[in-house]
Amino acid sequence: MTRSNPSAFVLVGPTASGKSAVAQWIAEQTGVSIISADSMNIYRGMDIGTAKPSPEERSRVKTFGVDLADPTESFSVGDWLNAVKPAFPFDQAQGRQCSEPPIVTGGTGLYVKCLLQGLDDLPTADETLRERTEKMPLAELQTEARRAAPEAYEALADKENPRRLTRLLEGKKPSDSWKGEMPTIIGLHVERDELNRRIAERVEKMYAGGLLEEARGLAGLKLSSTAQHAIGYAEAFAVLRGEMTEAQAKEKTVIRTRQLSKRQMTWFRHQLKVEWVEVADFPDIGKLVLEISKVWKKHGAVPVKGV
DSSP states (O other): OOOOOOEEEEEEOOTTSSHHHHHHHHHHHHOOOEEEOOTTTTBTTOOTTTTOOOHHHHHHSOEESSSOBOTTSOOOHHHHHHHHGGGSOEETTTTEEOSOOOEEEESOHHHHHHHHHOBOOOOOOOHHHHHHHHTSOHHHHHHHHHHHOHHHHHHOSOTTOHHHHHHHHTTOOBOGGGGSOOOEEEEEEOOHHHHHHHHHHHHHHHHHTTHHHHHHHHTTSOOOHHHHTOTTHHHHHHHHTTSSOHHHHHHHHHHHHHHHHHHHHHHHHHHSEEEEEEGGGOOSHHHHHHHHHHHHHHHOOEEOOOO
16 A cells, blocks of 8 residues: 655744744634644743743643753754654555644745655764854854855744754755755745734843743753854843843844744745745734635645655
8 A cells, every 4th residue: 555645734934923822813813732842832931032832832732843852952853853753654555644634834944844854864963063153152153154055044934043053064955855845834924013013022022021031041051053043042141141131032032033943934935835825915914824724725735744
């Protein structure tokens, strides 16, 4: 019997576009599960600064891709693919997926692309290289990664993420199957001024919700380079060290998040095939959900080759 690929509904968008809230709303109404395609949601204990789904939300919807590693550990896209495999239970007798397609949502385009199209066999982690790159200034690491893999470097959504830059130096690359036709997925588009307003509001909520206290609990750990430099946390650590005021940290976090959102949109537009839904056209979440469901129905659940 020929095994069919599992499938999923995919919803992408930049940080603060509201995709997680939409996915949660749909999942609660339909009973399907959610896969978080967010490279920062994988870390346990980093909750406030990552806008991770709350324990209460996860109690109502089965969620994959969250709290997979300690922030002291390195974590790869291959690790993430292995972790989300249980979201696609397979019926051996029938040769097909035996659950409703889950909703995949997040802003990490690499995770989404690898889930849809898979990875080549990747070289194992080079611990000597990783020890060296963890000590390198970000600018030096960016220069080395650009020199080693210029095309892959330009495609990175987050060029300030040391872990992703190190992966380029290790020779990790997408599967050749990426050369094939990419299925159409759905994205939320938010006009720039409105997205910037949402980003600033989110940063204020992070600090009001206890980001500094959360960062204080992490500061004594030997964090991975990714966790150390994570947007929001790096600035919070600087406040705790007396290197920034809280106001300066908020401003820097807003700026870095805006920059990330631009890189995310560049990735989505160049690396994925996305039909965009304009959020401003549907101010009520119920109407937005109906529009997304309509577009999903038009294209159907997309095949998943990475699990």
